[in-house]
Structure formats: C-alpha cells, structure tokens
Amino acid sequence: MMTASKSRTATPATHYKATRCLLCGSGDLSLALPLADSAVGNDYLRDRQPQQKFAQSLHLCGGCGNVQIEDVVNPDLLFRQYTYSTTSSLGLVEHFRKYAAEIAGQVGLTAGSLVADIGSNDGSLLKAFADRGCRVVGVDPAVEIAAHATAEGVPTVPEYFSREVAARIRDEHGPAKLITANNVFAHSDQLPAMADAVRDLLDADGLFTFEVSYLLDIVQKMLFDTVYHEHLCYHSVRSLRSFFAQHGLQLIDARRIPTKGGSLRGTVQLAGGPRTVSPEVGRLIEWEALTRLHSPETFRAYARRIDAAKEQFVAVLDRCRAAGKVVAGYGASPTVTTLIDQFDLANRLDFLVDDNPVKQHTFSPGHHLPVYPSGAIYEREADVVAVLAWQYANPITAKHRRFAEAGGRFVVPLPQLQIV
Numbered sequence: 001m002m003t004a005s006k007s008r009t010a011t012p013a014t015h016y017k018a019t020r021c022l023l024c025g026s027g028d029l030s031l032a033l034p035l036a037d038s039a040v041g042n043d044y045l046r047d048r049q050p051q052q053k054f055a056q057s058l059h060l061c062g063g064c065g066n067v068q069i070e071d072v073v074n075p076d077l078l079f080r081q082y083t084y085s086t087t088s089s090l091g092l093v094e095h096f097r098k099y100a101a102e103i104a105g106q107v108g109l110t111a112g113s114l115v116a117d118i119g120s121n122d123g124s125l126l127k128a129f130a131d132r133g134c135r136v137v138g139v140d141p142a143v144e145i146a147a148h149a150t151a152e153g154v155p156t157v158p159e160y161f162s163r164e165v166a167a168r169i170r171d172e173h174g175p176a177k178l179i180t181a182n183n184v185f186a187h188s189d190q191l192p193a194m195a196d197a198v199r200d201l202l203d204a205d206g207l208f209t210f211e212v213s214y215l216l217d218i219v220q221k222m223l224f225d226t227v228y229h230e231h232l233c234y235h236s237v238r239s240l241r242s243f244f245a246q247h248g249l250q251l252i253d254a255r256r257i258p259t260k261g262g263s264l265r266g267t268v269q270l271a272g273g274p275r276t277v278s279p280e281v282g283r284l285i286e287w288e289a290l291t292r293l294h295s296p297e298t299f300r301a302y303a304r305r306i307d308a309a310k311e312q313f314v315a316v317l318d319r320c321r322a323a324g325k326v327v328a329g330y331g332a333s334p335t336v337t338t339l340i341d342q343f344d345l346a347n348r349l350d351f352l353v354d355d356n357p358v359k360q361h362t363f364s365p366g367h368h369l370p371v372y373p374s375g376a377i378y379e380r381e382a383d384v385v386a387v388l389a390w391q392y393a394n395p396i397t398a399k400h401r402r403f404a405e406a407g408g409r410f411v412v413p414l415p416q417l418q419i420v
Ligand SMILES: [Zn+2]
Pocket: 021, 022, 023, 024, 025, 026, 061, 062, 063, 064, 065, 066
C-alpha cells in the first residue's frame, strides 16, 4: 500500500475543475450548457484500456462573457503525444499559404523580419513566411513534432509559450514583427500569462494574430461537438477585447472566417500602438449583444435544440438496429468523441471508419468502438452509415456514391437530420 500511495502522489493530477474565469479571473461562473462527460477526445487507442472521463459542460463568466469548459485536463495528457500534424490536413496548408501572403502585406514584413508561431506544429505556417524571406521561430510542446520541424529548418522551442520562453526568444532573435497563434489560443489555461508573453515579445509596431473558434458560430450552427477538452475557452469579441486590454494589448481587428465551421481571426497590437481600431470590432460586439450571445437563456434554448436533434437522430438509428441493419459511424476525431457521448451513440453503432491512417485500426476514446478504413463499409456490409463527421457530409457522400447506389443509406445528424 505504501508504494501505491507513494506512486500516486508522484503522479501529476489528471485534471482540475476551473472555478475561476480563465480570461478575467472572476469567480462568477455559472453552468450554461450541460454536455456529457467524455474521455479525452483524440485519445484513440491501439489497445483497449480503461480511460478516464472528464466533465465538459460549458460555463459562462458573468464578468467578461467568456465561455469555458468545466474540467481542465492536464495538458500533458492532451498534447505531449499529439500525433496531429498540419500537413496531414491538405486544406490547412493552402489556407496557411494564403494567410501568410495576406498578413505579410498587412504587417509590412520585410526580409529578415522575425515571425513567431505559437503552437507551430510541423512548421507549415512558418515555412510560408520563411519562403517570403522572414526569420522564423516556432513554439510547440509536442516534443517529437517540434524536433521534426527543427530538423526540417523551422527552429522550434519544444515548450509551452510562457514569459520565460518569450524572453529567451527575444534575447536570441530580437522582438517579433509578427506573432501568430492559430487554433491554439483556446488551448491554454494560462491565457493571461500567454498574453503577457506576447506583449513581451512583440515589437513596438508588431502584430499578434490568432484564430479561435467563435462562440456565436458554435451556438448558431450546432457546433457543440467542437467542444472537447483541448478547447478550454469559447471566445467572443466582447470577452477578447477586455481580456487584451487587461494585458497592455489592444484588439484592433476581428473577422469571421469559415475555418472549422466558424472562427474568428483577431489582430492585436501593443496598447497605444500605431494602428487604428477597425470598426469591425465594435460592430461584432454590438451583434453579440443583439443576438444575446452572453445570455443564459440563449444557452438554455441551445440545449433544447441539441436534445431535439439527438432524439430525431437516435430514433432513426434505433429503427435501423431493430430491423437488424449494420450501422457504421463515419469519422474518428475529437468532435466524433463528443458527439457519441452527447447523443449516446456507442451502443447504436457497430464500428467506426475514418480516412486518416493514424486513426485506422484503433479503438475510440471511452467506448472502444473499432475504427477501420472507410472501405469497411463495403467489406463489413454496412446498411447505414451515420455521418458523424457531419461537417464533411458532402465530400463523404460524394466519395462513397457507390454505397448509396448499392442501396446503402447515409444519415447525417446535424445541423438538421438528413437521410441520403
Ligand atoms: Zn471572465
């Protein structure tokens, strides 16, 4: 027993309950959107083994309007072994190339300007800037991916971005003309420290740009399955503007972009910096107020819509199961993990399929459904394919036209039920 308790104390905590707002520090948090507990969404396993579930209901901050997840899972459980690398997603590479061209003009980057990327992954965004003659440095705690990026010519610090890391980069390379953070800004429970680190590293006329999921899209477009433990905060322009102001920074632009079903691209300068604030910032904040985005009633209505969508979808699957049909789920991603738990689908599916080789021949987080290549819908004679990766319903049904031609049915659960 002694050894057991000793080893337990040596193990870092798996998670903690966030009792304060991760943006403004207020303790005024209330339950906004109840969601089912779930295992770590991207933890697809090579062998079946027990996995802990964590709470992922959304809570609303009465102080600044930030929306955040209930359990903050130890990032080492989420990111250290992270296998996702950007180039595995071809759409993103093209997105980064355009993004670099657009931002380079906006910031006035010249040959030799320093560009830093937080959560730089395999370095594909920074490569786009290096191709334009910029000096680049990446920061990413996924040790293997960071080492790989460094070997490929994108020097990458294998750590979380902190004031200490910012100071080291500034000592070595000087201040940054541009700091980027795409889809990682929502991943940290140390956002105040991250904002301070950005301020420390930024040049007097430099810019920080970031992309985050937009709370308004999550609510309006039924994107609740994009809630999973990697994403701690669900941002609005209102909460971001006040957050940056608290840290000596100024939100000078905010744009809605289509990434991941609906995101925000924000641009930030040092407080008192040379640029004027775009009218978009005020316009979006007004729109958020008009749509009552930060009102508890908005989330209660959202919860009712989610329940109704579940009822409809599950009724179709249950009819199929009762008729002895084989039902496959298409998609093996963290969003699918959330959807399976929220809609209680684990016992309504025979297996999952996915086109990403990394996910094939694994078991799904929490319920251990086997994941096969998508050819399994033919080999295992599925009658029905539940398109759990519903944001990709069009390419999936187009790719498997012959499944439908042979009499198979696609059932798409969201944004509204559709049977193809
Ligand atoms: Zn707050």
